[in-house]
Amino acid sequence: xxxxxxxxxxxxxxxxxxxxxxxxxxxxxxxxxxxxxxxxxxxxxxxxxxxxxxxxxxxxxxxxxxxxxxxxxxxxxxxxxxxxxxxxxxxxxxxxxxxxxxxxxxxxxxxxxxxxxxxxxxxxxxxxxxxxxxxxxxxxxxxxxxxxxxxxxxxxxxxxxxxxxxxxxxxxxxxxxxxxxxxxxxxxxxxxxxxxxxxxxxxxxxxxxxxxxxxxxxxxxxxxxxxxxxxxxxxxxxxxxxxxxxxxxxxxxxxxxxxxxxxxxxxxxxxxxxxxxxxxxxxxxxxxxxxxxxxxxxxxxxxxxxxxxxxxxxxxxxxxxxxxxxxxxxxxxxxxxxxxxxxxxxxxxxxxxxxxxxxxx
Numbered sequence: 101x102x103x104x105x106x107x108x109x110x111x112x113x114x115x116x117x118x119x120x121x122x123x124x125x126x127x128x129x130x131x132x133x134x135x136x137x138x139x140x141x142x143x144x145x146x147x148x149x150x151x152x153x154x155x156x157x158x159x160x161x162x163x164x165x166x167x168x169x170x171x172x173x174x175x176x177x178x179x180x181x182x183x184x185x186x187x188x189x190x191x192x193x194x195x196x197x198x199x200x201x202x203x204x205x206x207x208x209x210x211x212x213x214x215x216x217x218x219x220x221x222x223x224x225x226x227x228x229x230x231x232x233x234x235x236x237x238x239x240x241x242x243x244x245x246x247x248x249x250x251x252x253x254x255x256x257x258x259x260x261x262x263x264x265x266x267x268x269x270x271x272x273x274x275x276x277x278x279x280x281x282x283x284x285x286x287x288x289x290x291x292x293x294x295x296x297x298x299x300x301x302x303x304x305x306x307x308x309x310x311x312x313x314x315x316x317x318x319x320x321x322x323x324x325x326x327x328x329x330x331x332x333x334x335x336x337x338x339x340x341x342x343x344x345x346x347x348x349x350x351x352x353x354x355x356x357x358x359x360x361x362x363x364x365x366x367x368x369x370x371x372x373x374x375x376x377x378x379x380x381x382x383x384x385x386x387x388x389x390x391x392x393x394x395x396x397x398x399x400x401x402x403x404x405x406x407x408x409x410x411x412x413x414x415x416x417x418x419x420x421x422x423x424x425x426x427x428x429x430x431x432x433x434x435x436x437x438x439x440x441x442x443x444x445x446x447x448x449x450x451x452x453x454x455x456x457x458x459x460x461x
Contacts, residue, residue: 106241106242106245106329106332109240110164110238110332111238111239111240111244112237112238112239112356112359112360112420113164113165113166113237113238114162114164114165114166114167114168114170114171114235114236114237114238114352114356115161115162115163115164115165115171115235115236115238115333116161116162116171116175116233116234116235116236116348116352117159117160117161117162117232117233117234118159118160118175118195118231118233118341118348119152119157119158119159119160119195119230119231119232119233119341120157120158120159120160120179120193120194120195120231120341120461121156121157121193121194121195121199121229121231121459122134122137122156122157122158122191122192122193123156123191123192123193123194123199123456124190124191124192125190125191125192126190127453128192128194128201128452128453128456128457129201130156130199130201130203130206130229131156131191132154132155132156132206132207133155133156133189133191134151134152134154134155134156134157134158134209135151135155135209135210137158137182137185137186138151140185141185145178145181145182148160148161148163148178149161149178149181149182151209151211152209153208153209153214153217153225153228154206154207154208154209154228154229155206155207155208155209156206156207156229157229157231158182158193160175160178160179160182161178162174162175164238167421168349168350168352168353168356168422168425169349171349171352172345172348172349172352175345175348176345179193179461183461192460192461193460193461194343194456194459194460194461195231195341195342195343195459195461196231196265196266196340196341196342196438196442196456196458196459197230197231197232197263197264197265197266197278197279197280197281197340197341197342197439198229198230198231198266198268198269198274198279198280198283199229199269199456200268200269200271200442200446200452200455200456201270201271201452201456202270202271202272203227203229203270203271204227205226205227206226206227206228206229208225221287224286224287227270228283230266230280230283230284231280231340231341232280232284232337232338232339232340232341233263233339233340233341233342233348233351234335234336234337234339235335235336235339235351235352235355236328236331236333236334236335237333237334237335237355237356237359238331238332238333239332239333239334239359240332242299242329243299244359244363245299245327245332245333245334246296246298246299246302246327247362247363247367248334248358248359248362248363249296249302249325249326249327249334250295250296250362250367250369251358251361251362251365251367252325252334252336252355252358252359252362253292253293253294253295253325253370253375254368254370254375254393255358255403255407256292256324256325256336256338256375256379257378257379257381257382257389257391257400257403258354258382258400258403258404258407259336259338259339259351259354259355260278260281260324260338260339260340260379260382260383261277261382261383261386261387261389261400261401261404261437262339262347262351262354262387262404262432262437263278263338263339263340263342263347263351263438264277264278264340264382264383264386264437264438264439265277265278265280265340265341265342265437265438265439265442266278266279266280266281266340266439267279267439267442267443268442268446268452268455269283271452273443273446275384276383276384277383277384277385277386277437277439277440278340278382278383278439279383280340281338281340281379281383282383284322287322288314289309289314289315289320289321289322289323290322290323290324291322291323291324291379292323292324292372292375292376292379293323293324293325293326294372295369299327302327306318306321317330318330322337323337324336324337324338324379325337325338334359336355339351340438340439342438342459343458343459343460343461344438346428347432347435347438350425350428350429350432353417353420353422353425353429354408354429356420356422357411357416357417357420357422358407358411360416360419360420361410361411361414361416364414368393368394370392370393370394371394374392374394377392378390378391378392378400381400382400385400386400386437386439386440387399387400387401387404387433387437388400388401391403401433404433405430405433408426408429408430412426438458441458442455442458445458
């Protein structure tokens with residue numbers, strides 16, 4: 101486990117990872133193709149475009165960036181490279197929180213780490229064709245990271261609702277806006293995490309799990325938000341993937357602002373069961389879901405708008421140079437959710453192929 105001295109001189113810089121699927125260009129069925137594609141990558145792109153657990157998936161990884169615009173520009177450039185590489189292969193690269201087709205067991209990448217995963221988790225990973233969008237914000241110290249981590253637990257449902265993009269799975273209507281969130285939390289060390297008194301307490305947990313062989317590194321912790329000591333970042337992992345790049349960019353802006361805002365805010369802990377209920381309400385009902393902040397009951401939408409207003413008043417966006425995004429964030433509260441678009445397309449066409457077309461990158 102990596103717990104050397106933490107001194108990040110690039111605080112509040114950004115990074116992101118966007119997971120995607122490889123699909124047949126005509127049928128939109130998943131294609132076990134990532135190892136074949138990777139053989140053709142230049143050395144530069146082997147560092148940028150990674151394999152995931154399944155052969156039908158890839159992950160686009162940005163370098164450290166100064167702004168949300170830089171992150172999205174980098175991801176789009178990688179996607180363009182891959183699209184050009186496979187233009188004659190009869191495949192497309194697409195993404196959403198989950199694939200909508202009914203699917204049998206898929207092939208995983210032939211690597212020891214993934215072989216061990218397949219052996220340990222069996223059927224839980226056999227149809228794990230879900231895609232997320234992860235955001236990293238660099239923090240200067242363990243103390244800052246811990247403050248941002250604890251403070252962010254209350255607001256994770258906002259990111260889940262704003263990104264919800266997985267209403268269908270295995271040929272069925274999940275009756276949820278983000279079924280991906282429910283699939284992922286089936287794994288140990290995934291889903292809603294808990295508050296920690298300080299970083300030493302979190303470090304002690306990581307090390308105990310490492311001693312037991314449960315985890316080999318911090319990247320085997322799959323919580324909705326986690327501290328990554330090796331990179332000096334706080335990483336939010338709760339968001340569904342999408343090809344709505346402006347929405348993705350605004351999620352980056354929101355998380356960066358939240359991390360800075362946390363440094364001067366009093367932490368008001370919410371009971372764990374209420375955190376879980378808020379998470380459920382967001383993935384089930386989106387922005388219309390109820391949100392409970394101890395004794396105050398509102399909606400996810402109103403809690404999001406309240407947060408943006410509080411951060412605006414504090415000058416956080418101006419400090420980060422993202423003041424021009426304030427109104428765009430507020431508008432996002434009333435923009436149709438991506439999951440709702442999927443539901444509408446299927447209601448109109450009764451064809452999952454039309455749903456899958458929405459995710460083409």
